[in-house]
Amino acid sequence: MFTAFRWLLRIVVLVVALVVAGLSLAYYFASRSLPDYNEDFALAGLDGTVEIVRDTADVPHVFATTDRDTFFALGFAHAQDRLWQMTLMRRTVQGRLSELFGERTLAVDTLMRRLDLYGIATQSVAAQDEQTLSALKAYADGVNAWIGVVNAEAKGRGAPEFFLFSNEIAYWQPADSIAILKLMALQVSSHLEREILTARLSLLSEDWVRDLLPEVPGQGTAALPPFASLFPTVPRSYAALDIPPADPLSPFRRGAFAGASNAWAAAAARSAAGAPLLANDPHLPFSAPTVWYLAHLELGSRGVIGGTIPGIPAILTGRNDVLGWGITSSYLDDQDIHIEELNPGDPERYRTAEGWKPFVTKKAIITIKDAAPVTVTLRWTDNGPVLPASHYDLGSVTPQGYVASLSWSALDPADRSIGAAIRIMRATNVAEAIEAGSDYVAPSQNLTLAGPDGVGIVLIGRMPKRDPAHQTQGRMPSPAWIAENRWQGFFPYSENPRFVNPEGGIVGNTNNKIVDRPFPQNVSHYWGDSQRVQRWMRLMQEREVHSRESFMAAQLDTTSPAARSLLPLVAANLWFTGDAAPEGTPERMRQRALDLLANWDGEMNEHLPEPLIYAAWMRALQFRLIRDELGPLADEFNHLEPLFIERVFRDVDGAGRWCDVLRSAPVETCDEIARQALDDALVELSARFGSSVESWRWGEAHQATHDHSVLGKLPILKWFVNIRQSTSGGDNTLLRGRTAGTEPEPYLNVHGAGYRGVYDFADPDSSVFILSTGQSGHPLSRHYDDLSELWRRGEYIPMSLDPELARAAATGITRLTPEP
Template structure:
């Protein structure tokens, strides 16, 4: 027995030693790819020496003697810090994720292949300007030069993830960069999703009921704000509108949402600017915080590129040779999603005698087709046939759930403005970052095809805002107006090309000196010049307008304060509607535990100012009540389709409680003989919410906190999707804010963690023309995508706390506390 014990002891010790050796070897191999900020690299493709200074926050500052070398160095920097992020984005655009993740990603690849984004990107190269091609070629050369360094110097395959997903790393090409921008455009539109959602709900609802669920935007369209202290709504003003399903906790579902997000997370942002007449210094101010999915590393990477004669600093996307949001020494610009209805679903009738043909106004026509092979890790290759009608690609039925609205003997085709080879959106971005006047910025923006964006700009003496992207020219006789899938054989439903780029809304140097946008309606033009029927609810723009008009003169500090404002104008507008009857009435069963709990919650909410503070219980009670109220009001009418609108629906709730056009009928439960009132339903919903919260957090309301459930989860893909990797690679912390606050922190809305913060401002910046080098910015994680780098998450806590880092292009600021200097030298020929 003693001998056996010794043997077991030696075996255990040996196994532990082997495990430690393996862990040490793994750490060594992974750490080899950690960026070295103090190095000298000799690289082919450079014309002259380039210096890259990492400042105290690891932001790279690139100094080059030619434009080509500057773009080359940007490619090196992106690849050094974010190579895995770039590869994942590129493979998504190509529809090649199954090569990494196996059969689980096959359906996603089929959808992405159907859109053919990478082929369109390759075809678009012939439409780019010579300057754009030079930038793309130089950037690609820089990326590939760094991949060469990784291979030659054994730098851990370039990123830790490549040890688990080592399927080969192809050279970077100019088309890869354009394709990544097309993927971004895909993420920033929800038009097709909304069409199919409406069509599915019409199986259960009347057109009037559907209008209640998706009401027309209630406020006038604005770009520049009214004259100071006039025209803005009072806090809590009612939003009275009048008529004119997958499991998110599934790991594959999270991966799919990187490319096809739910409609409510298609993109949002804030931007506002004031000219010198409205600032304490007499110089313009601009603030911008684009809202995208939270990820680790952040979608954004901060960079400063010093071109000959001009410098530019701001937020870049790894894989794209441009600073997409930021400033140069004369101009600052910010972006928000314009919400343009740039997609239409067409239902095409197939020829019963030949399923390769479909009906057109002129008769039967043959679909274009091409067969491709999808390589699948751990499984056989899969052939997929791509098909197109005259309207666009024929995607798989699971894209936007098109199969649910496509009758037998028909297929659905997708028309989308971005599905064109004549796409010069990258050229527009390059021209914008070199523009020095508002007029030059407007001219640059006219080259954008997609995504549609509101661009706010500021120079020292003025501000402006304009809409970019080319909306489709729908015919006045369109049967669907783009709100529902259209019959493909009806000529009136066709597009007449795209709108002239100079025809989109704009406001340049307005008399008020103030421009702002929070994805609100930007034009009052009727169909077909309306841009969209679907806009973000007006609560954020109302709050911005209210705060901008609350003081005569603004400072950079007041802009920072507004960016971090967490008061919900939605809560201020809706809470009095749903709680008024309950505040002034009490059930006869005084003293019952449920009634006491309800009274306590109502007392807390009655004293609440609408601030969505992470430390308070009121935001949690209100958010749970709103979700429960939607279920109570719409559940009997929608049944299993309730998932199509799950979550808070404040515009719908306002419409119902104000009984606009008879919308109060929703409160009556159609399965019962009696007629229920909205007050009764509101009380039942509050009890539902409190029961849910008691079960999850205990009966003591004083211990409930919004931040406990409203955690920002910066998801690392794919390691963060699986235990135990998620414990180390995801970045998570409590946050304030909510779906309708200026500091927008959008909740998941469904599943076991419905209040998780998954979509927020991954980049914030305030540009101060009194001294542009005193401007500030921040991203949500850190500069590096490397898991072992201390700069993987070092900015996350600052971001959570609403703090910023300096945004200076002054050499003295950059080199003070710099982490290192990297020198790139041209190889001798």
Template sequence: MSWQKRTVLVALTLIIILPAAVIGGGWLWLRSGLPQLDGAVTLPGLTSPVEIATDRNAVPHIFARSQQDAYFALGYVHARDRMWQMDLNRRIGAGRLSELIGSAGLRYDRLMRVLGFQASAEASLQALAPEVRQALDSYSAGVNAWLGSHGGPLPLEFQVLRYQPEPWKPADSLLWGKLMALQLSGNYNDELLRARLMQKFPAETIRQMYPDYPAGAPVTLASDLTGLEFDRLHASLPPPLGPATASNEWVVSGERSGTGKPVLANDPHLQLGAPTLWYLARIEAPGLSVTGATVPGVPFTVLGRNDRISWGFTTTGSDVQDLYVERLDRSDPGKYLTPDGPRPFELRTETIKVKDADDEQLVVRTTRHGPVLSDIEPRAVQAAPEGHVISLAFTGLSDRDTTAEALWRLNRAPDWEGFKAALRLIQAPQQNIVYADIQGNIGFYTPGLVPIRRKGDGSVPVPGWNDEYAWTGAIPFEELPQDFNPAAGKIVNANNRVTSPDYRWFLTSRWDDWYRAARIEQVLEANRRHDVDAAEALMRDTVSLAARDLLPLMLKINPVSQNAKAALDMLRGWDGTMSRDRTEPLIYEWWARELHRALYADELGPLFPEVMSASPRLVLHILTKAPQWCDDVTTADARETCEDMLGRSLDRALVTLSERHGSDMTKWRWGAEHRAPLAHQVLSRVPVLKDLFDIGIETDGGNHTVNRGGSSIRDDGAPFSHIHGAGYRAIYDMSDPENSRFMISTGQSGNPLSSHYGDLVEQWRDGRHFTISGTLEQVTSESLGRLTLRPE
């Protein structure tokens, strides 16, 4: 072989081998950062050794000799397994996202700086009891011990974004609560939408668009800015449809469970992603025995059980945010009007660091009601008349928030009275909390601050220059909705209406749809014994009562095309089960989506994408009580009927489905559209990496099934992608608490290179669960490893 050929061969070999070697070496280097699960490590900050046995599902069982050492260990394992998630959440809450991703993060950073979450979290530390602050200190010490001692590189996200996390501080742990309060209390967005609708439609038209909560649906316990009168608006404008969040919870008494003790089930529904929000952990220490769902960055168990009680959450949806239109002083724009005369805005300047760009200086203005939103929110600018600004009053902005202490006390509550004493400290967000104990009691409480308004219901922006619409206090804790050992022997809530119409206080006019609650009630009534196995089966239930309700009305058409006839034949024989392998759910859901567009997109025009919802409430109302909406207002020479709109929308749906899935209707599958992407916040946006770390999976269920597969039908590209649902599921057996069952949607590790990053996905999809129990020796015998943390 000539030297020229040898040179070419060597060069080609190097071109092939060197990149592979670099990639392989980089892969091995990154994997060297995976956590140590076995052996011992010596750390500063501990007082006694702590044993951490990591079971086969990668759940840590922490055995400590003091509660403070237990919190230290939890901080250590949270950082070990989820440091990137922890750091991202605190950066979002502190308004420091732009430091990592550049100007794309400014929208979020501006909002967080205006709301002042970082400052209020730091101030709230002083409102907590000393023992709670000590727990936060111990937890932070554990996080920082891992940061200072871990071997190998930090997880891949830190390498991609090229930065090191800062030490953890106690106030960082309180930021998550602020973010949740905002996420679960987003009704100020509804107010802005209503304000824009009011500029286009009369009140009666808007009222037709938003039908009231039906009388027979499940109940858990049983001046002038735009030329319209505020009193009339409050009386006539129901809220936008469609839940921002959703969850299920139910509890049955010992008589209904068949064991003599209660069974409690809970699966909170939030945005799905990888890693999931929740992290399972068990803590055993003197005076503290708690198992369940923690949140990385927070030392207290949010959902779970101790050795005497169990509890679960759903969101109440109460209106705890109001927008006030503040009138500026004409002679001095640096002041706004109050009943006592002009008052200067409180001012502070926030410096936002932006990657690859200059720092941004943001001047934040605050009124007596709260921060000025219209300085950063374009929709608020549109809603504010000239010479006015819009400020936000929100229960989640308190700088003396004791919600974290409520969790600390809830983890230790021995009984109903201790449970209530803990809940008294919850401020935001308001939650529906179910309860069960080993004595056989069940209960329900909805703690949280809910404003009492002098006038109005918080549905639209109101004048802020007088006190006509002022908050005069909060609903007394003793008068919040509650129940204890009801005669029915069961309590059910799935974000449906909590109180009957004669309840004294106003909570909200935005009650979510009732279908999940109705299905849970239906199954509980049909089965005489509701034990842990029955609860597990109900969590898997994929029957859509919404489809059973709406479909008979949709089927009342005379199809013309063969495809339409075939589709209707399929749907007539369908029982509403949302199985991923069936064709009918795909046809039904796409038809319903097109029907929403056909019925009211013509009237709403550019506002349609913001109002469009998966809720069938409006469609049912139009087809049964308001057929005038079926007329297409853009066709002046014709008057369409509801049958016309049903036929057109079905034809459009079938054409679209053929384009997306082929012409053979028998091969269409719900799972082809209904897939949980479980996307990573960063890596899913990076070519190659997004496919390499894809743990997405086809799923059953839909927006209105107990096994909820929530989607956003406003997304034209993937309207039925399963992006919202039960990231955590638990069933608590109070006859044998160690028989309680748990599951999360991804895996315990947040490191994409770990085998526990997505190892629970299939079990989660299929509705399976596992127990978290056993002595230290029992767990160790079948564990992934036993790590001893030793004091320095």
């Protein structure tokens, strides 16, 4: 017995020792890719000595004697901290994810090959001006210099992820940077999905389109023909195709997670210190690390500081010494779906206004890890690439014998957007920045500006010109062979909406409707916000003058205008009603919940129960209102549509009919549905958080999910690489925290401001910014998540262009010298 025990003990000790040794070895190899920010390098391609000064937050301050060396150093710094992220984005836009992840990403790769964004980016290189091309090449040289160091000095393959996946890293090319900007355009585009959704609803009922997808208040739009009248053979019912759930690696976001953002600026007359102010917080899907990266570049006679995206050699949101700029998604309708008729006798030809025409086709081979390669045939029409039926369930609105193609401004091979972005950060006033935006194509943005000549907003991005006789006005797929449905070119940049130095002295955008023009100059039928803008206008008008602190407070505001407007409507006949109910009964819980909501001011604070009750109630209410009519299509509406709820409870155009359950004999009232939905919500919340309503906390359900796109799903590792935090805010607050909307955790905060910046030109070096994670993409780096807690608490770090301050707070200085 004793001998058996000794052998068992020896085995246990051996296993523990092997585990410890394995973990130690894994840590050693993974830590090899942590950069030493005090290391010096002699590199080819430099004009002179460059210093990359890292401050305590790991923000690189780049000092060089030429602009070319500055862009070289930015590429070097990006690669040091985000090499895996950069290569993964490049593989995504190239349609080469399956080489690493197998068949799981084949659908993504196939669709990316069909769009051919990388091929178009490669063609776009020749269209760039000399200054832009110099910046792109220098940046690529800097990225490649770090890849060369990794290979020569065995620096852990460049990132820990490369130990689990292929460690082959192709050298960076100028086209790669252009392609990543196009990838961002893809991620913030939502009109394609919106067209399909509108067509689906139109097949069921035109009234439902008006109620569920209403026009943002303002001048109305001429009635559209029913979708079924355009394509009579499309079934008048909806049956979802067998489409796999979205992969975390997919860039194809649902419309609810398309680009959002806030930006506002105050002229000197509206500033307490007598100089312009600007605030910006772009909203994108959360990830670890965030897509944003802070940097300070010294270019020519001035410094530039702000937010970059690794892979792109430009400060996309930030300031120089005299000018600040911020970006918000404009919601310009720059996508149209065309239904192409196939020739019954020759399906390789499609119908045009001039007759039948052959597709432009080519083969693409997709290499798949652990599987045979797949060859796909890519087809293009005059309107654009042909899309698969599975894309956003496009097949449900495409008749037999037809295919769908996409027109999209980002498919322009002469796109000079990246050059425009570089010129904007060199501008010295609002007028120069507006002029610099003339070459910008996609992703379309509202560019908010503050400078010595005042403040302004201009829509940058190419606006498609549609024929006034377009059958669907771009709101639904249209017959491609009818000439009036095709794009007629683009409007000149001078017709893009712009607002410069308005009388009130303040400009801003929360993705709200910015102009009220008739079609086809209308910009869009679909806008990203109808709620946040209400709160923003109130906060701006509450003060005669603003300060850096008031702009920061507005960025961090958690009051929901949707909650303030909807609760009095929905609960108008439920407040303080009902008989006394004993403790422990559903009636008593409902009374307690209503008592809390009756005294709530709409603040979506993480420490309160009211935001959770409100969010769950509205979610259950919308589900009850639409499920019996829409069936499985109701799953597409998994976020609160405030304008729809308001239409129903105000009975606008008879929308109160949604309260009646079609399949039941009684005629239900809206009060009955509201009460039942509240009970549904309380049952759900009780099961998750216990029966004590007062102890529920919004932040417990509304955790920000900065998850690693690859390692974040792996057992054990996910606890080390994912960053989860309790957060305030919600879908309709200025401190926006877009909820997941889907089970099993519908209230998770998955989309918001990965970057915040406030720029004060009374004292430019008092400007501030912050990231939602950290600068490094290396999970073992202390800079992987060191900014996340500051971000969660609504704090910022200094945003200074002062070289002495950067050096005084330096935690590392990397010197790059020309190779002998």
